[in-house]
Amino acid sequence: MINILHIIHRYRGDYPLLNLQVRLDPRRFRTVICFMSGENDGKNQLDALGYKTYYLGLKGKNLRFSNVPLLLKLKRIIESENVQVVNCQQHRSTPIGVLAAMLARPKPAVLATLHGLGTAKTWRRRAFNWLLYRRLHRIIGISKGVSADVVASNWGLSEERTVTIQNGLEYDRFPAALEKNAARSRFAPGQADGFWFGTMGRLSEVKNHRNLILGFAHMAERFPAANLLIAGEGELRPELEGLIAAKGLTERVHLLGFRRDIPEFLKALDAFLLPSLREGLPLALLEAMASGLPVIASRVGGIPEVFGDAQIGLLVSPESPEEIGEALAEVAGSSAQRLQSWGQAARRRAVEDFSAARMIAAYEQVYTDAALSLRRQGPGDPTSGL
The missing domain is CATH 3.40.50.2000 (Glycogen Phosphorylase B;)
Structure with missing residues (x-):
């Protein structure tokens, strides 16, 4: 069983795409979700579907990688849930997830799923990313365009460090039966x-x-x-x-x-x-x-x-x-x-x-590869999984 933790910047209400992304084979994967900010409105389908979900309820100003109490909370979640793979959703969650994973024992593999373009517009951001992305097992772009933008706009990042998993949906509601x-x-x-x-x-x-x-x-x-x-x-x-x-x-x-x-x-x-x-x-x-x-x-x-x-x-x-x-x-x-x-x-x-089934299968493969990377690294490796 591979235990996966999604670290997400903010809970903004039920998000159907995320609900599909976590719908992995339950015989092989267990998924935990952590929203660092935002209030639980009781309408999140992830809760209704039985996924373990944490709502930390932090204010936006406290979502910093220098927030030691936050890092320690995430470290405890990683350890208590026996997490092997951390998926940081979007750029803002990534440095926080990387540092929390570095504190955990044993260390999980860390991925970052990027959804948008233009995340490295300044030299300061590129320098920061150069340090950050070295700690990632893979960067997942939700389109080929996003993956290409990440490689082109960041220093020393090879295409091999990125993987593209295009978004997919279920389309049973479309088209509507209404005349x-x-x-x-x-x-x-x-x-x-x-x-x-x-x-x-x-x-x-x-x-x-x-x-x-x-x-x-x-x-x-x-x-x-x-x-x-x-x-x-x-x-x-x-x-x-x-x-x-x-x-x-x-x-x-x-x-x-x-x-x-x-x-x-x-x-x-x-x-x-x-x-x-x-x-x-x-x-x-x-x-x-x-x-x-x-x-x-x-x-x-x-x-x-x-x-x-x-x-x-x-x-x-x-x-x-x-x-x-x-x-x-x-x-x-x-x-x-x-x-x-x-x-x-x-x-x-x-x-x-662009089906949900294709997207889910691709995430399962990436998570499996990330978990296998931990086994190939010795327990004494200080960067194991990162």
Whole structure:
């Protein structure tokens, strides 16, 4: 039995992707999860599924690798749970997990799972990472784009130290059984006609809603019945509301706020948009593809590898509202046959190549290799497992 500890910066509520990542073969693996900050809201499915979960409840300012009491708490968890493999989720958890593992006896192997791009923008961060990453058994990138970015932006890091495990999901909820016009009546009553574009994500700079709205305005005169639905909430909402009004699009661009009915939202659309400035491997894109939607998405990060060679839509430069607008116009003007072909290919691509089963099997292999690395190292090795 291999005991695995996930160290996570903060509990922000139930996270379906993590719930899938820990669903390993129970005959071979036992998983423990530790959230260093955030309050237990009683809604975490990991608890309901019987996983041992620690909520340390620390304040954000105390999440530092110099916090000795925190390191000692994690050390005690590692030792009491007989942990052989530590997986530090995202960069902020990694130095804390590495130091806690160094204090533990015996020492576990340590992995870091990185989800985003641009984690080493300054020379100070690169120098820090140069010291930190030497202590890791492997760095896991959730897309080939993330893995390539980690290698390219850090000093002396070989490709052999990284492994890519692409995100995967279960797609039973997609597409929703609801009829399209019934779905549309939920989000923009009385406007069932025309071509419907949609996107979902936090209203923040990185999601690039500003250029999306400008691109939609660019194509709006050619397609006067088109609608753009934006699901999500965030700090840019007032600015985006002002931009929509300034472009005369208040009847055609709909800010829906935070939504939980994502399958129904996607059912209402004719095409899905993801114009982000940066992405690792976006789950929203996979969900839209599983719903059978053609997609228009940015040519950044892990998005092109999600497309692969499949004909599922169009890739655009996120910096160009004009290019986004032309892509919207091309898709809105496409034949029903072309859109159907794209949508069918998108669903096949998501279900066959980005499944939860494939992702879980890949994590099981990495954890097995990490545990075997401990056995190959003698008990007297001071860096055993690190």
